[in-house]
Amino acid sequence: MHKLGIKALQKLRLLTLLTSCLLIAFGAKATFAGEAGPFAEATSMEEEHGSVTGSVVDASTDETLPGANVVLKNTSIGASTDDDGNFTLRRLPAGEQTLEIRYLGYDRKEIQVEVVADETIELNIQLTPDHVEGEEVIIHTQALGQARAIRQQLGSNTIMNVVSETRLRELPDANAAESIGRLPGVSVLRDAGEGQRIAIRGLGPEYSSITIDGNQIPGTHEDRSVDLSMISPDMLAGIEVYKTIRPDMDADAIGGSVNFRMGGAPEETQYRLSAEGGYNNHISEVSNYKINFRGNDRFLDNRLGVMVSANVQQVDRSSHELAANYQVERDRRPGEPHAPVSINTLRLHDNSNTRQRYSGGVSLDWEMENSHFFFNNTYNYQNRDEITQQRRYSLDNNRQEWWPRHIEREIATLNSTLAGQHDWNVVQVDWRLNRSVTTNETPYDNQARFSESSALDRSGVNLQEMPTKELPGLAHNRIERSNLEALIHQNSERRQENLTASLDLEFPVVVGRHISGNFKFGGKHYNNFRDRETTGYQVFQWEIPDLYGIEGMPFEWEVDDAGRALMAPFIEDPDHSYTILDGDYEMAFIPSISTVNQMWDDYRDEYRTILYPRFNDYEARERISSGYVMTELNIGPRLMILPGVRYEYEHSDYTAMVGTFQNNPEDIDEEQMQEDFRDSTESRNMGMWFPMVQARYQVTSWMDIRAARTVTTSRPSFGNVSPQFRIDYDGGNVNRANTQINPLRSTNYDLFLTLHHNRFGLFTVGAFYKEVEDVIYQRNANIIDPEAKGLPDNTRLFRISEPVNNENMTEVRGFEVEWQSNLTHLPSPFNGLVVNANYSRFHSEAHYHGFEFERTAEGIVGVDTFRTAPMVHQADHIANVSLGYDYGGFSARVSMQYQGATLRSIGSRPETDQYTDEYLRFDASIRQRFYSDQLHIVANLHNITNREDRASQFTYDRPRSIEYYGAAVDLGVEFRF
Numbered sequence: 001m002h003k004l005g006i007k008a009l010q011k012l013r014l015l016t017l018l019t020s021c022l023l024i025a026f027g028a029k030a031t032f033a034g035e036a037g038p039f040a041e042a043t044s045m046e047e048e049h050g051s052v053t054g055s056v057v058d059a060s061t062d063e064t065l066p067g068a069n070v071v072l073k074n075t076s077i078g079a080s081t082d083d084d085g086n087f088t089l090r091r092l093p094a095g096e097q098t099l100e101i102r103y104l105g106y107d108r109k110e111i112q113v114e115v116v117a118d119e120t121i122e123l124n125i126q127l128t129p130d131h132v133e134g135e136e137v138i139i140h141t142q143a144l145g146q147a148r149a150i151r152q153q154l155g156s157n158t159i160m161n162v163v164s165e166t167r168l169r170e171l172p173d174a175n176a177a178e179s180i181g182r183l184p185g186v187s188v189l190r191d192a193g194e195g196q197r198i199a200i201r202g203l204g205p206e207y208s209s210i211t212i213d214g215n216q217i218p219g220t221h222e223d224r225s226v227d228l229s230m231i232s233p234d235m236l237a238g239i240e241v242y243k244t245i246r247p248d249m250d251a252d253a254i255g256g257s258v259n260f261r262m263g264g265a266p267e268e269t270q271y272r273l274s275a276e277g278g279y280n281n282h283i284s285e286v287s288n289y290k291i292n293f294r295g296n297d298r299f300l301d302n303r304l305g306v307m308v309s310a311n312v313q314q315v316d317r318s319s320h321e322l323a324a325n326y327q328v329e330r331d332r333r334p335g336e337p338h339a340p341v342s343i344n345t346l347r348l349h350d351n352s353n354t355r356q357r358y359s360g361g362v363s364l365d366w367e368m369e370n371s372h373f374f375f376n377n378t379y380n381y382q383n384r385d386e387i388t389q390q391r392r393y394s395l396d397n398n399r400q401e402w403w404p405r406h407i408e409r410e411i412a413t414l415n416s417t418l419a420g421q422h423d424w425n426v427v428q429v430d431w432r433l434n435r436s437v438t439t440n441e442t443p444y445d446n447q448a449r450f451s452e453s454s455a456l457d458r459s460g461v462n463l464q465e466m467p468t469k470e471l472p473g474l475a476h477n478r479i480e481r482s483n484l485e486a487l488i489h490q491n492s493e494r495r496q497e498n499l500t501a502s503l504d505l506e507f508p509v510v511v512g513r514h515i516s517g518n519f520k521f522g523g524k525h526y527n528n529f530r531d532r533e534t535t536g537y538q539v540f541q542w543e544i545p546d547l548y549g550i551e552g553m554p555f556e557w558e559v560d561d562a563g564r565a566l567m568a569p570f571i572e573d574p575d576h577s578y579t580i581l582d583g584d585y586e587m588a589f590i591p592s593i594s595t596v597n598q599m600w601d602d603y604r605d606e607y608r609t610i611l612y613p614r615f616n617d618y619e620a621r622e623r624i625s626s627g628y629v630m631t632e633l634n635i636g637p638r639l640m641i642l643p644g645v646r647y648e649y650e651h652s653d654y655t656a657m658v659g660t661f662q663n664n665p666e667d668i669d670e671e672q673m674q675e676d677f678r679d680s681t682e683s684r685n686m687g688m689w690f691p692m693v694q695a696r697y698q699v700t701s702w703m704d705i706r707a708a709r710t711v712t713t714s715r716p717s718f719g720n721v722s723p724q725f726r727i728d729y730d731g732g733n734v735n736r737a738n739t740q741i742n743p744l745r746s747t748n749y750d751l752f753l754t755l756h757h758n759r760f761g762l763f764t765v766g767a768f769y770k771e772v773e774d775v776i777y778q779r780n781a782n783i784i785d786p787e788a789k790g791l792p793d794n795t796r797l798f799r800i801s802e803p804v805n806n807e808n809m810t811e812v813r814g815f816e817v818e819w820q821s822n823l824t825h826l827p828s829p830f831n832g833l834v835v836n837a838n839y840s841r842f843h844s845e846a847h848y849h850g851f852e853f854e855r856t857a858e859g860i861v862g863v864d865t866f867r868t869a870p871m872v873h874q875a876d877h878i879a880n881v882s883l884g885y886d887y888g889g890f891s892a893r894v895s896m897q898y899q900g901a902t903l904r905s906i907g908s909r910p911e912t913d914q915y916t917d918e919y920l921r922f923d924a925s926i927r928q929r930f931y932s933d934q935l936h937i938v939a940n941l942h943n944i945t946n947r948e949d950r951a952s953q954f955t956y957d958r959p960r961s962i963e964y965y966g967a968a969v970d971l972g973v974e975f976r977f
Contacts, residue, residue, distance in 0.1 A: 048094040049091045049092060051088065051092065052099070052120070053086070053088040053089070053120055054121075054122050054123030054124055054125060055081070055087070056070065056085050058129075059126035059128045062268075064081070064084055064085025064086075064266065066081050066084065067081060067103070067150075067152040068081045068087075068102065068151060069101065070087045070101050071099070071100050071637075072097055073097075073110065075513045075514065075637065076514055076634035077091075078516075080151075080152075083261070083264075091508055091510045094117040095114070096112060096114055096115075097112075097115050098112055099111050101125055104147050104151055104154070104761070107127065107129070109127055111123070145165070146164070146820055146834055147822070149238075150162075150756065150761065152164075154754065157246070157640060157642050157694060158244045159694075159706055159752055159766070161240075161241045163179055164238055165238050168233040168238070168239070170884065170893055171882070171895060171923070171925055172925045172941065172970065173195075174942070175195060175229045175231060175357075176228045176229075176239070176260065177198055177229060178195040178233075180239060180241060182882070183838070184839070184840050184880070185200060185201045185256075185878065186198055187873070187902065188899070189873065190949060191317075192318075193949065193965035194315075195228065195229065196228065197221075198228065198258070199874070201243070201768065201814060201840075201842065202874030203770075203812065203874070204255075204873040205221075206223035206225045206717065208253060208256050208258060209258070210228070210260075211258065212262060212378060212436075215498075215500060216526075217413055217436060218438035220438055222494075224715065224717060226438075227411055230357060230380045230413065231380050232311045232313060232357055232380075235262070235378070235380075236260050236261060236263075238260075238263070239259070239261070240261065242259070243256050244694060244710050246630060247644035247645060248628050248630060250524075251690045254713065254714045254770070262376060262378055263307065265296035265297065265298055265305030265307040266296065266298075269296065270294075271293075271294070271977050272293070272974065272975070272976050273975045274292045275289075275291045276288075276289060276291075276938065277289050278315070278969060278970040279970075280967075281968070282316075282318055282967075283966075288316055289314050290311070290312070290313040290315075290972070292309075292310070292312075293311075303366060303368070304364070305363075305365040306364055307362070307364075309360065310361075311358070311359040311360070312356075313358075314355070314356045315354075315357075316355075318965070319353065319963050320349065320350055320964045321348075321961065322346070322468070322581055322585065323349065323960070324343055324347070324468060325343070326960075327341070327342060328909065329341065329464065338910065338911050339911050341958060343463060343468060346392070347390055347393075348390065348581075349389070350580055353385070354384070354385045355385075356382070356383045358379075358381045358382075359378075359381070360378070361379070363376045373418075373420045373421075374417065374419045374420070375418050376416070376419075377415070377416045378414070379415075381411070381412040382411045384410075384411075385408055386406070387404075387406050388405045388407075389404055389591075389593070390405065393456065393471055395463065399455050400455035400456065401449060402450040402589065402591055404447060404448055404591040404592070404596050406445075406596070409442050410441045412439050413437065413438045414436070415435075417432060418432070418433045418434075419431065419433070429503070429505055429506075430502075430504040430522075433501050434500040435498070436500070437496070437497045438497075439495045440493070440494040440495075441495075442492045442493070445490045446597055447489075449485045449486045450482055450484055452478060452483075454476075455477075456476070461474065468959055469584045469585065472586065477588070479568060480568070482566065482567040483541070483566060484541070484565040484566070484570070485541045486538060487539040487599055487600070489537040489604070489607060490535065490613065491534075491535055492613075493532070497529045499527045502523065502524035502525075506518050506519070506520040509631065516634050517632045517634050517640075519631045520631065520632070520644075521627070521628060521629040522627070523625070523628075524627075525624070525625045526624055527622070528623075529621055530619070530620045531617075531620070532616070534614060535614070536612070536613040537600075537607035537608065538607060538608055538610050547606060548565075550603065550606070552602070554595055554598050555569040555595065570591040570592055570596070571590065571591060577589075581964060611668050611673050612668060615659075615677075615724070616719070616724070617657065618656040618718060618719070619656075620655075622650060624648055624649070626647060628647070629644055629645060631643065639695070641693070641695045641696075643693040644691075645689060645691045645692065648687065648690070649686075650686055651684070652684040652721075654682055655679055655723070656679070656680060656722040656723050656737070657677050657726075659727075660676050660677075661676070661726065661729060661730055680723045681723070682739040684739050688713060688745070689711075690710075690712065690713070692708070693709055694706070695707050695708070702755060703755050706751070706753075708749070708750040709750075712745075712748060713745050714744040715743045716743060720737055720776060724736060724737045732797075734783065734791065734798050734799070734800040735800075735802070736801075738802060738803050741803055741804070744773065744776065745772070745773045746771065746772045746773070747770070749770075750766065751766055751767055751768075752764055752765070761819065762819070762820045763819050764818045765818075766815065766816055767814070768813065770811070771809055772809065775805070775810045775846065777804065777849050778849075779802055779849055780801050781851035781862055781864065782797050782799055782800070782853075783795050783796055783798050783799075806849075808847035808866060810844065812844040814840060814842035816838065818837070818839075819837045819838070829887055832885050833883070834883070834884035834885070834886070836882045836884075837880065838878075838880050839879045840878040841876070842874055842876060843870070844870045844871040845868050845870075846868065846872075847866040848867055848868075848869055849866060850864070851865065869913065871903070872904070872905060872906060873904075874903060875902045877898070879897075881895065881896045882894065889930065889933075890928055890929075891927040891929070892924070892925065893925050894923075897919070897920070898918070900918050901918050902915060902916040903916075911954050912953065914960050915953075917950040917951060919947065919949070920945075921943055921945070922943070922944040922947075924941040925939070925940050934975065934977055935976075936973065936974035938970070939971050940972075942968040944967060945967075946964075946967045949963040
């Protein structure tokens with residue numbers, strides 16, 4: 001960056017910090033000034049005050065309107081209705097006052113109210129839909145859901161996007177990741193065609209925080225990211241994506257923070273039951289189904305609220321897949337665009353993948369005069385039953401291999417919260433106790449490896465120019481010379497439990513009629529316990545003859561002249577074959593997965609316990625305490641400013657295994673493990689400050705400008721900070737983690753313009769810029785000076801792999817455009833149109849490590865090199881468009897999702913970088929209502945154009961992976977009563 005730019009940013013940072021301190025101090029002074037108590041008005045201490053509370057609803061349907069603005073006319077005093085349409089205005093001057101109520105898509109309303117000193121007035125405010133040329137506008141289902149999301153977005157004191165509960169039910173999204181992926185700036189990472197994790201603003205899943213009702217979900221992956229495919233949209237009352245955070249939110253959100261709202265029990269009794277069945281054209285079967293129930297009611301004079309939800313779902317995610325590896329033949333020569341690349345491995349997969357989801361939730365709330373208590377519980381579970389037949393062609397060792405594999409995976413999360421809100425007029429107190437548990441378990445992973453040696457005829461073949469689909473034609477396919485090489489079984493578990501306690505106190509601030517807001521501070525403490533355990537079992541090729549004499553085998557062994565077991569007895573039908581991937585590739589000589597499973601199920605005592613997978617196990621206990629102070633000030637009717645600061649302190653302990661391999665790691669036994677390895681525990685202590693300031697300026701009644709400067713972080717993965725350390729003398733490698741590695745720190749700048757009107761809806765355009773420091777990368781290099789690395793002298797020239805902080809700053813920038821509108825002001829039948837469209841463009845410059853030797857006067861030395869490339873998982877372009885239509889009881893919506901090319905992984909040189917190709921997908925949903933909204937018939941179409949997933953290596957003519965999973969159709973019925 002230019003020096004003048006750096007100086008300007010430094011001045012802006014200093015100005016931000018000073019502004020935050022002054023405004024917080026000013027807010028505190030205004031809050032606690034006055035003789036009549038800590039919240040007396042600073043400029044008129046003798047004036048008497050009262051309060052107004054109530055709800056805002058639709059005049060025709062009596063539905064609550066969350067996000068409606070209720071303000072005292074010609075002042076800065078106001079509030080937005082909550083998720084249940086309720087609001088409270090405190091410290092209003094006694095006497096006759098005028099309240100102004102606004103909600104997008106409805107006529108503005110003014111009402112007169114007589115405020116009584118030291119009393120609370122209750123109101124029920126009804127708004128009517130906007131009118132055009134004397135014709136009443138009917139707010140249809142899609143438009144109402146959109147309007148609610150827009151109002152919440154407009155009323156927020158941050159920069160955020162919202163998915164309403166109504167919209168969640170409209171779109172045919174398989175899980176929560178798919179629903180979030182329709183918002184601006186969000187891309188989806190898919191597995192078997194289904195969204196699994198998300199990247200916000202071009203930053204990978206590990207850089208975002210995922211919460212349920214404000215409580216963090218423990219990570220399911222090593223990098224702390226969360227698999228969202230286990231969460232059904234049918235369980236949610238809404239989704240909030242915060243692009244900028246406040247000081248009262250967890251700071252580990254460089255990309256952003258996602259909050260899933262579970263909702264509670266409104267006053268109106270509601271029950272909803274739905275059932276769907278689905279067809280998948282990839283397997284040509286009706287095998288998908290979903291049953292969903294949600295009900296709520298209130299008892300004891302509406303004091304006790306109960307909400308119960310349940311979801312059962314099965315979906316088939318079977319697919320056909322190609323995966324290829326390439327090698328660089330030599331260095332690039334002058335005049336060449338890149339070094340020549342040739343294929344060395346091709347893998348063909350036939351994947352049978354059945355996923356079952358079970359979700360449930362119970363929410364209880366108890367309302368008192370000035371208090372509200374909550375007890376919420378949610379459980380999400382997903383089981384994946386995967387059977388894969390893999391056929392592999394390896395040019396580097398001239399082999400053809402078959403890998404039948406059966407995996408069962410289980411992912412679950414449990415979230416329990418006990419919370420309270422107390423409104424004691426002079427202070428609002430919120431407290432919360434939470435326990436969250438996530439498990440990611442593979443209880444069954446069973447496979448076998450078969451191979452044919454000297455399997456490929458490469459004579460006269462130019463591998464650099466040969467199309468990928470021609471490689472299988474080189475195989476001899478001599479099944480009589482194919483052997484069983486290994487029987488392998490493994491199981492693993494990752495478990496994380498968070499225990500959290502938090503307390504927030506909020507005081508109203510009133511300074512005359514033109515300055516109002518709140519002063520807020522609080523703290524949080526959470527304990528995070530995480531461990532990982534892996535166990536492996538194997539029968540090696542030289543041990544297989546020991547199985548020949550065992551009675552009761554499901555087949556008769558066949559052996560070659562060398563006494564090695566042949567593959568033939570494991571093949572159910574040698575004549576059976578079929579094609580995959582549009583008929584371009586053949587699957588043949590398929591080993592029986594049931595026979596392979598039976599080997600483990602019946603003869604597991606013959607398997608040797610493999611100890612080396614345990615070397616990646618660890619235990620972690622993280623204790624993070626945080627505190628914050630902030631003030632939100634409304635200065636006049638136009639300006640809102642929110643400065644504050646947050647501090648987080650971490651004290652953590654990590655335990656992992658350290659030691660040395662003298663021989664092949666696969667050969668290590670329990671005795672050697674006791675001699676050469678031990679557990680090591682190291683601690684980590686550090687604190688970080690996060691100053692922030694946000695502002696919103698209402699230029700006109702239909703336009704505002706929002707700006708923010710925030711500081712956020714991202715903590716290292718558990719594998720990077722656990723004290724793992726291994727020397728492999730057999731392979732010449734050193735692997736170690738770094739307990740004292742710094743977390744990432746990002747300074748974020750956002751500027752957004754928002755336009756909103758009943759006619760054109762909501763239009764936003766904005767830009768952001770991030771400076772990310774201490775990005776963690778895996779340094780792979782040769783050891784030149786072992787002593788400087790704290791290593792034995794005999795490790796010279798060994799290859800070391802360790803995480804380190806990048807000294808180079810990473811810059812991420814981009815812009816987002818969004819338009820949400822319902823055309824209810826048009827004459828019938830065009831007034832049923834609803835449009836949602838957004839586009840995002842990102843650019844980043846990250847510095848990636850390389851290592852090479854250079855000859856100098858002192859001899860040959862190792863040199864660290866860096867090259868620039870985009871951030872991994874950053875899509876250059878993201879676009880989403882959905883067009884809906886409502887007419888009477890009929891509702892339909894067609895949606896499009898587009899993601900540009902994305903850097904998938906970074907290689908040691910540009911020729912080995914991998915990219916996910918651009919992705920374009922279409923979905924549709926149709927719904928017909930009967931009997932006054934009590935019966936709904938639903939049809940959902942997924943991936944209408946049968947779009948496949950593709951990835952390439954360096955250039956588009958080198959496919960890295962291709963996966964076909966087909967289109968699907970769901971038909972269902974929903975009852976509401």
